[in-house]
Amino acid sequence: MKEKFPSVSDIQVGWLSSHLSRKAIIALVALAVLSGVVLCLLFSFYLGEYAKAAYENAENRLQVQSDAICDYLRTHEGDYDGLAQFVRAGDLSCEVERENGEVLFSYLPYAGESKFTISGSTTVALSNSSRLTVHTWMAPMEENEVSRMFIGGALKGLVIFIICVFVVVGVMLYLLVLSPIIGLRRAVREYYEYGAMPKQSQRRDEIGRLWNTFVTMAGVLEEKEQTERRLIASVSHDIKTPLTSVMGYSERVLSAQLSPEKQNQYLNSIYDKALAIKAVVDEFDEFLETGFQENVPLISMCAGDLCDKIREEYQDELQDAGISFAVECSCPSARILCSFEHIRRVFGNLITNSIQHAASDALALHLICRKEGAQLVFLFCDNGKGVAPELLNRIFEPLFTTDRGRKVSGLGLAICRSIIRAHNGSIQAENLQLSGFAIEIRLPLAQQQPLFR
Structure with a gap:
C-alpha cells in the first residue's frame, strides 16, 4: 500500500x-x-x-x-x-x-x-x-x-x-x-x-504558482532523501552495536580457554545480540513492506468484530504483564474496508510504543471506537507521562525516537502512519489534559472506499 x-x-x-x-x-x-x-x-x-x-x-x-x-x-x-x-x-x-x-x-x-x-x-x-x-x-x-x-x-x-x-x-x-x-x-x-535548492517566487500569477509548486516538490524530495540517509545511518548504527558485541564474544570463545559455564554465558550473549539484530532487520523490513506493498486486498469488517479481535489478541498477554487493557465500541455495526493484518499491526505498534515510553507504574491502555459522520474513529489512550508538546508533530517521522540509548529504531509510529494513509485515513497524537497520551485514527466508512488499493 x-x-x-x-x-x-x-x-x-x-x-x-x-x-x-x-x-x-x-x-x-x-x-x-x-x-x-x-x-x-x-x-x-x-x-x-x-x-x-x-x-x-x-x-x-x-x-x-x-x-x-x-x-x-x-x-x-x-x-x-x-x-x-x-x-x-x-x-x-x-x-x-x-x-x-x-x-x-x-x-x-x-x-x-x-x-x-x-x-x-x-x-x-x-x-x-x-x-x-x-x-x-x-x-x-x-x-x-x-x-x-x-x-x-x-x-x-x-x-x-x-x-x-x-x-x-x-x-x-x-x-x-x-x-x-x-x-x-x-x-x-x-x-x-x-x-x-530553488527559492520561493514572489509572483502571485499562474507562473509564480507553478514555480512555487516546483520549489515545494524539490523540498519534499530533499526531505525524503535526508530521511533515507538517516534511515540507513540508523539501521547501520542499530546493527553495528550488537554486531560488535557478537564479534567480541566470538573472538573470546575461539581464542581463549574458557570453562563450559563461561562458554555458555558467551554463547547466550551472542544469541541475545543476534536476536537484537534480527529485531532491527525485521522492523526495517516491516517499514519497507508497509511503504511499498501495493494492491493489497481489503476486506469488509464491522467495527465490533475488529475490536473483539484486537481485545482477544492482546488482552491476556497484557494482563499477565500487569497492564490493564480496555476496549469500547459504540458502533459495532459500522463497517470499513481494511487489511486486518495491517490494522492489527498498527494497534500492536501502538501498544508496544506505550509500554516502552509510558513510564507508568500501573499502565492502563484504553481503546475507544466510535462513529463520526462518514468516518470511524479509534482513540487509543494510555496513562503515561505523555510527549513534550514540541515533539508531537515529529513522533511519526521515520527513525525519530526519544530513547537516548537507541534501544528502539524509531520506526513503529512511522509504520502506523504509512498503513493508515494507505487506507485513506489520518492519524494524529495529542497529550491528555490530566495525564497520559492519546493517538486518534480516522478511517472512512466502507461506502467511501474502493475495494482494492
Whole structure:
C-alpha cells in the first residue's frame, strides 16, 4: 500500500493548466486589442498629419501660380489671350472679374465636374488703379489620385504599425510567459545538476504558482532523501552495536580457554545480540513492506468484530504483564474496508510504543471506537507521562525516537502512519489534559472506499 503523489490533473500548475490557459489567452487578446487600438489611433494621426501636409503643399503651389498670374496681369494688362495660354500651360482654371462682378476672363475647362480640387482667390491692383479679383483652381484629381497621393506615406506608416504590434506582443509574451519559464528551466537544471535548492517566487500569477509548486516538490524530495540517509545511518548504527558485541564474544570463545559455564554465558550473549539484530532487520523490513506493498486486498469488517479481535489478541498477554487493557465500541455495526493484518499491526505498534515510553507504574491502555459522520474513529489512550508538546508533530517521522540509548529504531509510529494513509485515513497524537497520551485514527466508512488499493 504505497502512498502516491497527486496526479498531474489534480495539481493546478498555472499557465500550463488546461483550465487556466483560457485566462492567458483572454489576457493576451485583451492586450493585443488595446495595443491595436492605440497603434490605430497613432496610425490615423500619422495619416491625418500626412494629408494635412500634402494639402498645404498643394495650396502653396496654387498660391505660387496665382501670384504668377497676378504678375502677368500687371505686366500684360488686357492681354487675356496670353493669359489663356499661361493658365493652359499650368493646367489651371482661372477666372478674372472686376470689383463690380463683371467677368473679364474665364477659362474653366473642368466646369461641371464633381471631383476634388483646390481653389484660391487673389486681388491684384493694375496701373490704372483698378482692382481685379483672380480665382484659380487646380486641375481636379482623378478618383484614385487621392489614394495614390498618400500611398507612399501610408505604406511607411503601415510598416511601422506592424513592427510596433509585433514588438509589443513579443515583449509581453517574453515577460509574461517565456522569461519565467526560462528561469524555471534554469532552476530545474541547477537543482538536477548541482543540487541547488530553488527559492520561493514572489509572483502571485499562474507562473509564480507553478514555480512555487516546483520549489515545494524539490523540498519534499530533499526531505525524503535526508530521511533515507538517516534511515540507513540508523539501521547501520542499530546493527553495528550488537554486531560488535557478537564479534567480541566470538573472538573470546575461539581464542581463549574458557570453562563450559563461561562458554555458555558467551554463547547466550551472542544469541541475545543476534536476536537484537534480527529485531532491527525485521522492523526495517516491516517499514519497507508497509511503504511499498501495493494492491493489497481489503476486506469488509464491522467495527465490533475488529475490536473483539484486537481485545482477544492482546488482552491476556497484557494482563499477565500487569497492564490493564480496555476496549469500547459504540458502533459495532459500522463497517470499513481494511487489511486486518495491517490494522492489527498498527494497534500492536501502538501498544508496544506505550509500554516502552509510558513510564507508568500501573499502565492502563484504553481503546475507544466510535462513529463520526462518514468516518470511524479509534482513540487509543494510555496513562503515561505523555510527549513534550514540541515533539508531537515529529513522533511519526521515520527513525525519530526519544530513547537516548537507541534501544528502539524509531520506526513503529512511522509504520502506523504509512498503513493508515494507505487506507485513506489520518492519524494524529495529542497529550491528555490530566495525564497520559492519546493517538486518534480516522478511517472512512466502507461506502467511501474502493475495494482494492
